[in-house]
Amino acid sequence: MITIETGRLAPEPNDKLSIELKRFAFEHYGNCTKCGYQFKELEVSHWGFDSIGHPMYVCEDCAPYLAEPVWRECFMAHSYIL
Numbered sequence: 600m601i602t603i604e605t606g607r608l609a610p611e612p613n614d615k616l617s618i619e620l621k622r623f624a625f626e627h628y629g630n631c632t633k634c635g636y637q638f639k640e641l642e643v644s645h646w647g648f649d650s651i652g653h654p655m656y657v658c659e660d661c662a663p664y665l666a667e668p669v670w671r672e673c674f675m676a677h678s679y680i681l
């Protein structure tokens with residue numbers, strides 16, 4: 600079970616896709632999965648899916664590539680709990 604504490608998830612996602620997305624984001628936590636950018640404290644990160652349904656976890660610059668944005672959060676180092 601993976602819980603990611605973000606402070607501001609709206610709404611709290613708990614369907615199958617969102618669980619998949621959480622798992623994906625956990626694996627890639629801290630880096631944009633599109634350009635590899637390393638998030639700095641309190642920068643906004645975007646979570647969602649691309650046009651073929653693959654999970655994406657991206658920076659502000661790459662956010663337009665999201666076909667299906669799910670949520671945003673302020674990046675905080677060590678804000679996750681395994």
Ligand SMILES: [Zn+2]
Nearest residue numbers: 631634658661
């Ligand atoms: Zn990026």
